Amino acid sequence: MTQALRPHHVAIIASDYQSSKHFYTEVLGLKVIAETYRAARDSWKLDLEMAGGVQIELFTFPNAPKRPTRPEAQGLRHLAFAVGDIDAWCARLAHHGVEVEPIRVDALTNARFTFFQDPDGLPLELYET
Known part of the structure; x- marks a missing residue:
């Protein structure tokens, strides 16, 4: 196998x-x-x-080309990081001046998640596990 x-x-x-x-x-x-x-x-x-x-x-x-559109362009949609304490991570990101979207709850899993961006606008997600 x-x-x-x-x-x-x-x-x-x-x-x-x-x-x-x-x-x-x-x-x-x-x-x-x-x-x-x-x-x-x-x-x-x-x-x-x-x-x-x-x-x-x-x-x-x-001269690498920029990402054409987001967030629903074909290809990789986002990179998600599993975290134990999403509130602590949101505070850490805010401390570094990173803008974080409001925390949402996944309707299928009831897990809390949010999105933020890297310096090039790549969509990143925190997913509480």
Whole structure:
């Protein structure tokens, strides 16, 4: 039998490397695994660790096109983070000047959730577990 799939990483292309690095490491508190500058591509790659061994690969590329629309464009809709205390996380984000939408309750699961954005407007979700 084939082993079940599990997430390994999520790749994000940022417009400003330093701003996004600060956001994902200082604001969200993700641990840096590796940081690489690739001169041939004039590109940074930052590998970040999330719980459970899942990683975020943060890239920059010169002249990368902007996301065409949101939030209902085809492709990845948003990246959700499971959190134990959504109120504490909302307070942490607010402390760092990150605007957070009002907390809502999922009608199917009764779980509380909210959305916020990274420096490039990528939709991110906090989902209380």
